[in-house]
Amino acid sequence: KTKSENFITKFSKVYTPIVVLLAVAIAAFLPVFMPGITYYDSIERACAFLVISCPCALVISIPLGFFAGIGGLSKNGILVKGSTVIENLSVLKQMVFDKTGTITEGKFGVSKILGNENALEYAAYAENNSTHPIATSILEAYGKEIDGTRIMDVEEIAGHGISVKLDGDVILVGNEKLMNQFNVDYPRVDELGTLVLVAKNNEYVGTIIIEDRLKKDSKQAIQSLKATGISSVMLSGDRKVVAEHIAKEVGIDSVYSECLPNQKVEVVEKLLPNGKLGFAGDGINDAPVLALADLGFAMGGVGSDAAIEAADVVIMDDNLNKIPLAINRSKKTMKIVQQNIVGAIGIKLLVLVMAGFGLAGMWLAIFADVGVSVLAILNSIRLLKK
Numbered sequence: 001k002t003k004s005e006n007f008i009t010k011f012s013k014v015y016t017p018i019v020v021l022l023a024v025a026i027a028a029f030l031p032v033f034m035p036g037i038t039y040y041d042s043i044e045r046a047c048a049f050l051v052i053s054c055p056c057a058l059v060i061s062i063p064l065g066f067f068a069g070i071g072g073l074s075k076n077g078i079l080v081k082g083s084t085v086i087e088n089l090s091v092l093k094q095m096v097f098d099k100t101g102t103i104t105e106g107k108f109g110v111s112k113i114l115g116n117e118n119a120l121e122y123a124a125y126a127e128n129n130s131t132h133p134i135a136t137s138i139l140e141a142y143g144k145e146i147d148g149t150r151i152m153d154v155e156e157i158a159g160h161g162i163s164v165k166l167d168g169d170v171i172l173v174g175n176e177k178l179m180n181q182f183n184v185d186y187p188r189v190d191e192l193g194t195l196v197l198v199a200k201n202n203e204y205v206g207t208i209i210i211e212d213r214l215k216k217d218s219k220q221a222i223q224s225l226k227a228t229g230i231s232s233v234m235l236s237g238d239r240k241v242v243a244e245h246i247a248k249e250v251g252i253d254s255v256y257s258e259c260l261p262n263q264k265v266e267v268v269e270k271l272l273p274n275g276k277l278g279f280a281g282d283g284i285n286d287a288p289v290l291a292l293a294d295l296g297f298a299m300g301g302v303g304s305d306a307a308i309e310a311a312d313v314v315i316m317d318d319n320l321n322k323i324p325l326a327i328n329r330s331k332k333t334m335k336i337v338q339q340n341i342v343g344a345i346g347i348k349l350l351v352l353v354m355a356g357f358g359l360a361g362m363w364l365a366i367f368a369d370v371g372v373s374v375l376a377i378l379n380s381i382r383l384l385k386k
């Protein structure tokens with residue numbers, strides 16, 4: 001439940017006994033203090049008073065606003081897990097992005113193979129069981145059937161790469177960190193692109209240079225966020241040159257590269273005190289961060305099940321423009337919920353006072369009850385528009 005929903009629950013607890021007692025007082029004491037008023041009149045006024053004070057509109061208007069907000073978002077391919085998410089979205093201050101699969105497509109093309117041509121075959125066998133976007137791309141580039149019986153002892157080392165046994169030889173496939181960890185010597189490469197280094201029995205075999213493409217909407221999404229006053233940060237496990245190149249291209253404010261999964265957690269912990277923080281990722285090596293952020297955004301298309309599970313917001317078509325859209329619509333939802341609260345309480349109080357003075361008959365009482373509910377519903381329906 002959101003703050004506004006809790007407010008209404010508390011409010012009704014105080015409000016209901018008060019109005020019932022007031023109604024009894026009107027019925028019993030009005031004829032005593034005001035000459036000319038009969039008990040018939042006073043009981044009628046008390047009944048009108050009770051009808052007006054029925055808290056229907058109040059109790060339905062808030063959840064209804066949020067349901068409509070959630071419904072409107074889902075029509076736009078944005079799944080939101082509950083009304084607190086809407087509340088948080090409306091006050092978001094900083095947005096942190098994973099690189100691969102979030103800002104970029106996560107579909108790498110092999111642009112070059114250095115060293116031994118066998119590197120691609122070894123890499124494909126090693127990546128056969130991985131769900132990492134790099135793995136999918138290498139398997140696609142290799143394109144041939146994989147004989148699973150040749151592979152044993154697969155071990156995925158998060159943020160580094162993979163180690164497997166292929167026909168009894170130990171194959172390492174991953175970044176420079178992985179090679180350093182196993183003391184493999186390798187030639188340095190300065191080219192732009194993500195490097196996948198391959199080693200066999202701790203001997204360097206070759207380097208596959210792969211390149212990812214920006215999603216076509218990433219730049220625009222970051223700009224819209226900026227226009228709303230939200231700062232952007234990018235986290236990546238990839239090389240510094242690649243991460244910084246991409247950040248510059250889309251206009252990200254700050255970059256943290258060559259992060260291991262636990263370093264991503266540390267960065268987000270450090271940023272959390274600066275204001276409501278959202279994190280968008282695909283869940284591969286970043287599910288802990290998704291859960292840690294005030295708001296986790298998962299990519300519904302390329303995202304892993306763990307990410308979709310841990311996230312608060314799921315973007316079905318992976319389009320980053322949906323993030324500013326979700327923020328704007330949540331702000332609108334909060335506005336409509338507030339209009340409903342102020343409108344319902346305001347009209348009710350006014351008509352209640354009028355009824356106390358005998359200025360509101362039963363017809364106005366019914367308007368203050370059912371009429372206000374209908375107005376709140378109509379107001380909320382505005383959020384369902386696409």
Ligand code: ADP
Binds near residue numbers: 173284
């Ligand atoms: P990002 O933060 O860009 O999404 P990850 O944290 O998923 O990247 O991975 C960080 C780095 O670790 C990758 O850039 C890659 O060099 C290496 N890596 C991770 N998993 C694999 C894998 N299955 N095969 C090859 N390299 C990998």
Ligand code: MG
Binds near residue numbers: 098285
């Ligand atoms: Mg990733």
